[in-house]
Amino acid sequence: MNDAMTLSQRADALEAKMSSELDYIVIKSRLYSMAEADMSPAPNAGQIMAKNPKARVLMGDDPRLPEMPAKPTLIDFFHYRFGPCMHLLQSARHAVKGGLSDKMVLACLLHDISTMGLIRGDHGYWGAQLVEPYVDEEVTWAIRAHQALRFYPDESVGYEYPASYVKTFGADYRPDDYVEADYKRMRDHKWYMSGRMITVHDIYSFDPNVHVELEEFTDVIGRNFRQPKEGLGFDNSPVAHMWRAMIRPAKYL
Numbered sequence: 001m002n003d004a005m006t007l008s009q010r011a012d013a014l015e016a017k018m019s020s021e022l023d024y025i026v027i028k029s030r031l032y033s034m035a036e037a038d039m040s041p042a043p044n045a046g047q048i049m050a051k052n053p054k055a056r057v058l059m060g061d062d063p064r065l066p067e068m069p070a071k072p073t074l075i076d077f078f079h080y081r082f083g084p085c086m087h088l089l090q091s092a093r094h095a096v097k098g099g100l101s102d103k104m105v106l107a108c109l110l111h112d113i114s115t116m117g118l119i120r121g122d123h124g125y126w127g128a129q130l131v132e133p134y135v136d137e138e139v140t141w142a143i144r145a146h147q148a149l150r151f152y153p154d155e156s157v158g159y160e161y162p163a164s165y166v167k168t169f170g171a172d173y174r175p176d177d178y179v180e181a182d183y184k185r186m187r188d189h190k191w192y193m194s195g196r197m198i199t200v201h202d203i204y205s206f207d208p209n210v211h212v213e214l215e216e217f218t219d220v221i222g223r224n225f226r227q228p229k230e231g232l233g234f235d236n237s238p239v240a241h242m243w244r245a246m247i248r249p250a251k252y253l
């Protein structure tokens with residue numbers, strides 16, 4: 001580069017050089033753009049490619065993300081997609097100490113996988129759907145139920161409205177009507193207490209000093225999660241595409 005260039009000219013030149021050398025173009029899903037309050041039209045792949053003829057839009061693995069095995073297991077998702085998930089591990093250990101059944105320990109281990117890997121809003125519903133083909137029906141039901149039950153106290157098991165919610169959502173926050181309606185339905189369900197147990201063992205006050213290894217739950221997963229032999233995302237299940245969305249979150253089409 002020319003020594004006479006200013007710092008910002010150098011940065012621009014470097015960026016131009018990099019983008020002309022980059023062999024892939026990432027175009028975000030509209031959902032991500034809307035989360036940035038960006039309602040502008042989706043980027044035009046043709047226009048971007050015109051500036052950078054060697055590049056292609058991303059249709060395969062994203063080189064910026066950890067590579068996943070061809071037939072990913074649930075444990076692979078924990079390692080390569082869910083990121084630090086100490087909250088789930090701490091909740092599951094808490095459930096073991098509380099004497100919960102094997103499958104309910106799994107429910108605690110999985111209850112927030114949607115916030116870890118897919119989407120936050122309505123995460124209980126998304127998370128339940130993700131695991132539905134692979135776990136006992138009660139596990140799915142409980143994960144779905146924790147979404148609503150977490151907002152409502154149950155004195156019989158010492159569950160109070162989380163103090164952290166008052167701080168996080170404001171003292172005047174009230175759950176949406178559909179959450180309230182689901183809570184009322186779930187209250188009378190035969191598996192109510194299973195869903196409630198997830199909220200009881202949900203560690204709202206994350207303890208940075210408690211370290212739990214996923215390996216502690218390898219056997220629980222093995223006994224209670226029907227890992228598809230083709231790998232999650234490739235077993236032709238009704239939710240396979242949802243797992244694939246986590247494998248390749250920026251796939252163009």
Ligand SMILES: [Fe+2]
Pocket residue numbers: 111112123124146147
């Ligand atoms: Fe949750």
Ligand SMILES: [Fe+2]
Pocket residue numbers: 087111112202203
């Ligand atoms: Fe949680």
